[in-house]
Amino acid sequence: MVRVKIVGATGYGGIGLLERLLSHPEAKVVCLTDLLDVGQPISQVYPHLTGFCDLRVQAPGEEVEEEKPDVVFFATPDGVAMQEARRYLEQGIKVIDYSGDFRFRTAQEHDAWYPIPHTAPDLLEQAVYGLPELNREAIRQANLVANPGCFAVAALLGWTPAVAEGLLDLSSLVCDAKTGVSGAGKKPVATHHFPARNENMNAYRIVGHRHAGEIEQELGRWAGRPLRISFVPQVVPLTRGIMACLYGRLVRSVRAEEVRELYREFYRHSPFVRVREGEECPGVLAVRMSNFCDLTIVVDQRTERLIVISCLDNLVKGQAGNALQNMNLMFGLDERLGLWDFGKYP
Amino acid sequence: MVRVKIVGATGYGGIGLLERLLSHPEAKVVCLTDLLDVGQPISQVYPHLTGFCDLRVQAPGEEVEEEKPDVVFFATPDGVAMQEARRYLEQGIKVIDYSGDFRFRTAQEHDAWYPIPHTAPDLLEQAVYGLPELNREAIRQANLVANPGCFAVAALLGWTPAVAEGLLDLSSLVCDAKTGVSGAGKKPVATHHFPARNENMNAYRIVGHRHAGEIEQELGRWAGRPLRISFVPQVVPLTRGIMACLYGRLVRSVRAEEVRELYREFYRHSPFVRVREGEECPGVLAVRMSNFCDLTIVVDQRTERLIVISCLDNLVKGQAGNALQNMNLMFGLDERLGLWDFGKYP
Amino acid sequence: MVRVKIVGATGYGGIGLLERLLSHPEAKVVCLTDLLDVGQPISQVYPHLTGFCDLRVQAPGEEVEEEKPDVVFFATPDGVAMQEARRYLEQGIKVIDYSGDFRFRTAQEHDAWYPIPHTAPDLLEQAVYGLPELNREAIRQANLVANPGCFAVAALLGWTPAVAEGLLDLSSLVCDAKTGVSGAGKKPVATHHFPARNENMNAYRIVGHRHAGEIEQELGRWAGRPLRISFVPQVVPLTRGIMACLYGRLVRSVRAEEVRELYREFYRHSPFVRVREGEECPGVLAVRMSNFCDLTIVVDQRTERLIVISCLDNLVKGQAGNALQNMNLMFGLDERLGLWDFGKYP
């Protein structure tokens, strides 16, 4: 039984994890902390949990753990895990961090994308980029895992097989990424106030979004050399879901079905990636509340481009679900535990 | 292991049941039929099921059952089960019907609310009104269960304890009921076309909605005499959820907390009813995709009215979840099997 | 040409008024103030106005008016106009207030519903309740008009003709009122954060909402005696729109068509009230972005109740549009000026 502590438990990232852990056969939650809602039972903060979990939210620094945890999840903003991870690691407690703190290989790279200078550069050496489909063995051995950015999961799962195979002109990559609003977190802000967001969609951070950096780093590993992408994040008026449209020029002629086969082969041990048939693209509702990433693969013969549409639930495969998948791997469990379901429709 | 056949499998009512059955530890689906999508694997009709269920939809009348079923669910429109139920019952197969065919005690009552004259009046005698919280023992013994209307579940769970206790002036009852759009089913219609429904809400069938009839029948049983309610159904632009506001004049002075206690006592063996604390009303998102019915109970001292806000998911407690709860009872299983979860948020 | 100043110009109530004034043939905006966005052109705060209005938002107390205004609108929270109205009135400037400050006839009544004790009780004597359809002549003479609450507009327009005619048992009145989210204003709050509000509906302030007070006061005038209503406000996931379902017991038998005729006669000089044919209820999308209030009138013969469904746009007839209608009357203009349009569909 893996004993779990969640730091930042009351945000969407924390609660999504807790929801899954409550039905996980090999895990037990031993502590929840957050700066908000301190002292309240979590089922009061999230009334849908009434009757299922009465753990109280504790203040960070003053918390009492029911039992010593085996793993700590940081479902916290950038800059927190950087400060706090070390003391858990030193006690032999594994750490999974949702933020950008440990996603880059060097402090220099980190500092190029984030405003807060890195304060624990030595930990970057042991940190593993936590995308199981691309990094499974390293995650199994890791004590410190950086859970990827939600957009990065969509883009990397959609591009990696083609890039690894050398199919794409690396100077031609464009990622046009749409997300539901929950990706921005639980805190009310003007742009996501219901009347301002309903019936609106817009692009933001049109250049320079941080997820571009980690996509380039990881994709570059598979390409064998550095590369740069254009990445335009957009918000659309739905609660959950990312749809990334990935464009790249083909360096050689190829049929769509060959590419689909290549992808199926690449992901043959990855149960959460589903390569869809032909050009069907059922969209984010088909992956909502599940840990799946659905890929639609099309070759635009007229323009010699590979177009991949990558759909996932930003709060599951894009965040808490993927983090739990990491935990499963780090503790030698079947990576599907607590995650093997299909959402509900509609 | 209960072997299950679903007639009308590709509608929202059918698919919601299938979703639950796929993870039910004591059930196995042996046959799916529908007039639509015949021959297709259900995972093609509903792509979120890809990898989880490849049963093909069969044409009614031509279907081959993998094994003889123990129970048949009719997730069909009014008038179908009336014709088809008998042949299953005669083979010792239990029947659970979603429609209005078997909800009324007599054909006369049925015909007063429905345009199709009843063709199997004798079956009405053995049919049981399938609301477990109010009729649990009868359901356990039943071979033919009429799953209630979605609005009726909300209204009956919200009113019955007060009516049974004699708290309410029976001539004063008003049910103002709002539903999400999935309550109208899967078939595209003009009023629920996205651009027509998004940003719209309206009332329909302002008098004469059929669910009023079954509410009156069942509530009348607890009251010990006939009663009539005003019932105004409304559609609001969300996918799932019913919120019924129930108004009734108190015949004696009572404090809200007393009423809440009365309700908690009444439902002490009913795990899916949650009486909320004080005047809190988190709304339908707290019950979405779960089988819970949340009740908020308020006494308006100024006007001497009891106001109960009853929230549920129309596709779960209002339909497929309740139907499965009935199946569990009919086969001597824990009524929570396959249903004991809490949805996901947000 | 009426010169207009708007205090609280950057909220939804302010901007909705400004939008209408920009195309009003007899009005000119001379000053905008607000605590927020000071110094910015209003078209930067509201980009849809780019190219149409470059007035800057000024800080209250430091503002410079382009010309001395003829009328000041307070699109401000409760408590502001109470403090500020007097100095405008003393200069002969008319005042229209959106808040609850001047809606009650006495300070005592006000203080029974609002937490802030009234600081200008003498002004209440000259204040006029600004619902043109029910109070047109008084508004024409007024210098200080209290624009009604959005729910109150829906309820009063829906009930007054029947109450005035003595059709209803005054102890039986129930108002079940659903509103879109913009009714809560522009400020981001947790309950209206998009992921929390989308796919949710809930009741709030189930007893004691302030609009109940003004409905009772005004309706009581037409009834000729005090009355009390039950009033349950609810929020549904759309941006604009109120649908109030109004229930009352009939004291004598009457046909629906008679009641509709009574209403049509009552509102024969009120172009913004539309009594719909038969039981049709197209809903809030038919009045969105317009100043209309659509009434659907039904008699439930089984329960001897009159049911009126009253639909309007909470930001127009429920707020800024009605306020402008008041201004038109106060300045001897056609009350339709700047308001005579029908929204757009869908």
Place this chain on the structure above:
Amino acid sequence: MVRVKIVGATGYGGIGLLERLLSHPEAKVVCLTDLLDVGQPISQVYPHLTGFCDLRVQAPGEEVEEEKPDVVFFATPDGVAMQEARRYLEQGIKVIDYSGDFRFRTAQEHDAWYPIPHTAPDLLEQAVYGLPELNREAIRQANLVANPGCFAVAALLGWTPAVAEGLLDLSSLVCDAKTGVSGAGKKPVATHHFPARNENMNAYRIVGHRHAGEIEQELGRWAGRPLRISFVPQVVPLTRGIMACLYGRLVRSVRAEEVRELYREFYRHSPFVRVREGEECPGVLAVRMSNFCDLTIVVDQRTERLIVISCLDNLVKGQAGNALQNMNLMFGLDERLGLWDFGKYP
């Protein structure tokens, strides 16, 4: 006074035009026809128009025009205007067609994109592609105008100045285009049934969408040579709005502000194009229900790409509004007549 006839009046394209014409100072609607809703007053089909227009819908072929029209709008599917336009043109009546029938310069080009072979190739010679900002003078002289596809308006307004200036590598063009659901029309279909569409977004026709053809044709004119684009249309859950993200490699180094100046200069006589400041992208809510197209222009220096975000309302600038703008030009009127407003917010 321009007398107008609308064929296909009850679809979204027809009603959007009618809405505008009812307040147009120089136009008068003399006839409405449609296959649906024949005999009904249009205000019954569209209840928001109650009190504003009681014209009845007439059956095509049996209609009686109040007066002979000066112009006929075909708000009809592909293939209708091809058959019907000639008889109007022969009577000296101008024609504006919403469909794809007259957008291509040759029947061959048409037939390459559309399944119905062209039946009036000779008319193609006189047809003018009706995008006023790019073709104003030709439209002024035209008798037969092909109103552009909604996506094409967004893409062409966003790309043309850069292409005309020779800034872009023509082999690098990618248009990622998101639309609201009204773009698919009024007819209920499974994919746009509210429960299926709400909370879903997906791509469709990932290669081969017809609007790609007209974008290539028109953009090729400005480029001086043929070109091909990748074009991926997507549907997101809002009623109105298109956001197209346009990507192209820069052939020379340029600063974003220079490009913005170039665009402002290019559109200096085009009041409905607004080049936004810096990287601000308020999104489709800022153009909703207006005839504006807002352009956000960004240079991604890292990848040497020009990124243009083009936002418009698919039913206005993407359809009926643009069509009316064409009419204004064809009749020597100010192109802003009936169109010079800014929607409403929120």
